[in-house]
Amino acid sequence: MVGQERVGERVLLLGNEAIARGAVEAGVQVATSYPGTPSSEILEAIAAVSAKLGIHAEWSTNEKVAFEVAIGAAISGVRAISSMKHVGVNVAADPLFSVNQTGVIGGLVLVTADDPGAYASQNEQDNRNYALASEVPMLEPADIQEAKEMTVKAFDISEELELPVMLRLTSRICHARADVILGPIRKEKRQAKFNKDPMRWVMMAGRSRPRHKWLHDRMQQVQDLVENLEFNRLEINGLELGIIASGVSYVYVKEAVRDLGLDDRVSVLKVGTYPLPRTSVTKLLDSVKTVLVFEEVEPIIEQYVKTVAFDEKKQVDIRGKLSGDVQRQWDLNVDSVLESLAQVMKINHQHVPTERESLVKKAVETAPPRILSLCAGCPHAATYYALKRAVYKLAKGPAIYSGDIGCYTLGANIPIDMQDTNYCMGASIGMGCGFSQAGVKEPVVATIGDSTFFHSGIPALINAVYNQARLTVVVFDNRATAMTGFQPHPGTGITALGDKTKEIRVEDMAKACGVEFVEVVDPHQLDDAIAVMHRALKYEGVSVVISRGQCVREVLREARREGVATQLYEVDVGRCNGCKVCITMFGCPSLTWEQESKTVEIDHVLCSGCGVCAQVCPIKAIHPVEAE
Amino acid sequence: MSTTLNELNIVIAGVGGQGNLLASEIISSASVKEGFQVRVADIFGAAQRGGAVTSHIRLGKEVYGPVPPQGSVHILVGFEPVECLRTANFLRTDCLAIMNTRPIVPSSVSLGKATYPTLDEITALLEKLVSKVVTLDATSLARKAGDTLMINLVMVGALAGTGATPIRKETFIEAIKGLVPKGTQENNLTAFNLGFEDVQEKMK
Numbered sequence: 001m002v003g004q005e006r007v008g009e010r011v012l013l014l015g016n017e018a019i020a021r022g023a024v025e026a027g028v029q030v031a032t033s034y035p036g037t038p039s040s041e042i043l044e045a046i047a048a049v050s051a052k053l054g055i056h057a058e059w060s061t062n063e064k065v066a067f068e069v070a071i072g073a074a075i076s077g078v079r080a081i082s083s084m085k086h087v088g089v090n091v092a093a094d095p096l097f098s099v100n101q102t103g104v105i106g107g108l109v110l111v112t113a114d115d116p117g118a119y120a121s122q123n124e125q126d127n128r129n130y131a132l133a134s135e136v137p138m139l140e141p142a143d144i145q146e147a148k149e150m151t152v153k154a155f156d157i158s159e160e161l162e163l164p165v166m167l168r169l170t171s172r173i174c175h176a177r178a179d180v181i182l183g184p185i186r187k188e189k190r191q192a193k194f195n196k197d198p199m200r201w202v203m204m205a206g207r208s209r210p211r212h213k214w215l216h217d218r219m220q221q222v223q224d225l226v227e228n229l230e231f232n233r234l235e236i237n238g239l240e241l242g243i244i245a246s247g248v249s250y251v252y253v254k255e256a257v258r259d260l261g262l263d264d265r266v267s268v269l270k271v272g273t274y275p276l277p278r279t280s281v282t283k284l285l286d287s288v289k290t291v292l293v294f295e296e297v298e299p300i301i302e303q304y305v306k307t308v309a310f311d312e313k314k315q316v317d318i319r320g321k322l323s324g325d326v327q328r329q330w331d332l333n334v335d336s337v338l339e340s341l342a343q344v345m346k347i348n349h350q351h352v353p354t355e356r357e358s359l360v361k362k363a364v365e366t367a368p369p370r371i372l373s374l375c376a377g378c379p380h381a382a383t384y385y386a387l388k389r390a391v392y393k394l395a396k397g398p399a400i401y402s403g404d405i406g407c408y409t410l411g412a413n414i415p416i417d418m419q420d421t422n423y424c425m426g427a428s429i430g431m432g433c434g435f436s437q438a439g440v441k442e443p444v445v446a447t448i449g450d451s452t453f454f455h456s457g458i459p460a461l462i463n464a465v466y467n468q469a470r471l472t473v474v475v476f477d478n479r480a481t482a483m484t485g486f487q488p489h490p491g492t493g494i495t496a497l498g499d500k501t502k503e504i505r506v507e508d509m510a511k512a513c514g515v516e517f518v519e520v521v522d523p524h525q526l527d528d529a530i531a532v533m534h535r536a537l538k539y540e541g542v543s544v545v546i547s548r549g550q551c552v553r554e555v556l557r558e559a560r561r562e563g564v565a566t567q568l569y570e571v572d573v574g575r576c577n578g579c580k581v582c583i584t585m586f587g588c589p590s591l592t593w594e595q596e597s598k599t600v601e602i603d604h605v606l607c608s609g610c611g612v613c614a615q616v617c618p619i620k621a622i623h624p625v626e627a628e
Numbered sequence: 629m630s631t632t633l634n635e636l637n638i639v640i641a642g643v644g645g646q647g648n649l650l651a652s653e654i655i656s657s658a659s660v661k662e663g664f665q666v667r668v669a670d671i672f673g674a675a676q677r678g679g680a681v682t683s684h685i686r687l688g689k690e691v692y693g694p695v696p697p698q699g700s701v702h703i704l705v706g707f708e709p710v711e712c713l714r715t716a717n718f719l720r721t722d723c724l725a726i727m728n729t730r731p732i733v734p735s736s737v738s739l740g741k742a743t744y745p746t747l748d749e750i751t752a753l754l755e756k757l758v759s760k761v762v763t764l765d766a767t768s769l770a771r772k773a774g775d776t777l778m779i780n781l782v783m784v785g786a787l788a789g790t791g792a793t794p795i796r797k798e799t800f801i802e803a804i805k806g807l808v809p810k811g812t813q814e815n816n817l818t819a820f821n822l823g824f825e826d827v828q829e830k831m832k
Contacts, residue, residue, distance in 0.1 A: 082692065255692035
């Protein structure tokens with residue numbers, strides 16, 4: 001649907017697909033990204049149609065590289081888009097604070113997929129702050145149709161102002177679906193041409209000074225432009241309360257206003273741009289005595305409105321997060337908006353009748369919690385088990401497990417419980433160096449995934465060798481960026497389009513970084529893996545063990561494609577002595593405890609037939625199911 | 629119901645790996661084909677597998693945000709028994725609940741940190757919460773259709789079989805044909821029909 005013409009048709013699109021469609025409609029020629037929830041489907045959707053439409057689409061090694069690729073393309077005159085999750089912009093921030101000064105020729109759009117509520121992230125940082133800090137315009141859609149329109153418009157604005165434009169999405173846009181009307185696809189391709197202009201493109205000391213002034217000189221033009229954009233809309237109805245809402249909060253406000261019957265009592269300013277539409281804000285301040293602001297996550301608009309009120313000398317009560325009327329952190333929803341609105345308007349409102357409340361509470365509490373765990377058959381589970389055994393064998397007490405970002409982060413949960421830190425991409429090795437250099441007594445183990453290793457593990461590994469840290473790095477290599485949806489990376493030898501390319505091997509990289517202990521193990525061969533990890537832990541210096549096993553989801557997909565039946569395993573109930581080592585030490589989700597018989601059973605709907613539990617069982621009570 | 633329908637809220641509750649997202653896509657694209665405005669929120673956090681996964685589908689003449697307010701869901705499609713309970717705060721008193729009876733026991737239970745209620749307890753609680761509960765063994769029906777993976781199609785069939793949505797059976801089938809991988813269409817439609825017939829019988 002992203003690449004087909006079908007102009008004027010109304011189709012169901014995922015928010016991220018709508019962004020991809022918008023980029024395609026705008027005639028994008030280069031699209032880059034590094035996978036990260038909730039942004040990943042944008043590049044996937046573009047890559048799926050890129051061969052047909054002549055677009056270069058790539059999974060870059062990290063967000064900084066992704067954005068730099070897009071910048072290179074944009075200053076050569078073609079349209080480029082770079083999409084990433086909010087924390088990815090931290091990685092890409094360095095070039096952002098130069099390209100804002102050089103500006104661009106071809107439209108450049110930087111998509112930040114924010115995660116209010118931190119459902120799939122280490123934090124819920126509000127990347128509107130990046131637009132403010134780098135002084136570039138930003139658009140923020142309220143729904144999926146608008147997300148597509150804004151993407152198209154962002155390219156036009158970028159070229160008109162010669163500035164990169166940020167597009168801020170949130171999870172409720174990225175991972176929501178809605179009916180969207182398609183627009184025409186711009187077909188003409190531009191020939192890339194880089195015009196040398198050293199005073200503009202070379203941001204060395206001295207030359208950047210005039211460019212900062214250039215950026216500030218643009219500000220009036222930016223302000224004039226946003227005042228007239230249809231993404232900002234002032235709906236004056238009643239004058240009891242003025243509401244300002246940005247992004248998806250706007251649709252929550254519309255629904256809450258309807259449900260509370262407030263249509264004739266309030267006025268609403270829908271905001272979709274940064275800088276904010278100052279004229280409309282002032283007009284609203286002229287009309288009402290109280291303003292209530294809804295935004296995710298930080299009180300950016302609230303503070304801005306206060307500034308405007310001060311400048312314009314308006315005696316208006318401005319309320320929101322800072323006044324305690326709106327939830328201070330996390331994502332908003334219709335219920336929280338209903339609650340804030342009812343409170344400010346002094347209306348009695350209750351989501352669930354009191355008599356039902358206790359019943360609802362009981363129902364929710366009766367449901368046992370689901371601890372996120374690695375899949376049945378996940379090679380990482382086997383790697384963790386081998387590592388745990390190797391650390392026992394070393395007999396120097398518990399290790400410090402310096403953790404990282406990926407599926408293996410789920411090793412933080414019981415029963416694995418082997419992630420002692422989790423900060424950001426690549427931090428396992430960098431922080432592992434820190435533990436070692438600080439002089440902790442415990443063995444230090446950095447755990448990092450294959451894709452994360454390429455993303456930002458390599459500079460830290462060089463640092464470890466160069467500065468003579470003592471640590472063991474275990475690379476959890478499942479040959480995919482699995483957590484975000486199995487995207488390929490340099491170690492897989494496959495491109496974003498599924499084509500073959502040069503495979504860059506983790507072991508070659510580790511050796512090239514100067515590591516002298518580099519071993520590759522198969523985690524499904526537990527005894528071997530334990531022996532190698534034990535040697536690595538004893539090694540005086542930096543040791544790297546690459547534990548390589550294809551992601552089980554891919555293994556099962558492959559088997560299904562080829563019609564190969566999975567060899568399942570079962571427990572010999574007569575033999576099982578109920579020691580539970582397989583559940584409490586290994587923890588495959590297909591292993592269940594039978595309370596009555598005091599034995600373990602294997603759920604054959606979940607079992608993938610990896611056979612690791614049979615190696616874990618101390619009394620060999622688990623064996624393959626014999627063919628009937 | 630017709631396109632004058634103001635708003636219908638459906639929630640799909642299940643566990644990662646049960647194919648809930650495809651079910652959500654089938655129902656929502658069928659709704660678009662019927663001419664409704666549609667808003668869908670798939671809520672799955674970081675986990676590819678094993679965590680609770682919820683999809684909210686809202687369709688009607690004019691719908692707003694993708695997640696409905698509490699107490700406003702008309703139909704619960706429960707892929708797993710205790711996941712039905714977890715959605716309790718969203719359900720209307722006159723909600724219709726369709727529940728797959730096969731549990732997926734969380735590891736918290738195997739580790740002795742929690743207990744899994746009996747099916748009778750779950751059903752009794754659900755019956756107090758909503759006006760009608762229809763149960764089916766979707767996992768067995770999926771196996772009958774060729775693969776336990778197809779419980780999502782069985783559950784979509786069950787939803788269609790209730791007749792409680794304004795989406796016609798042929799529109800569901802059209803949506804399925806457009807969304808399931810080529811070569812699996814026949815089995816998926818068998819799964820859909822098994823769910824449809826099972827529930828249609830129970831609604832009588």
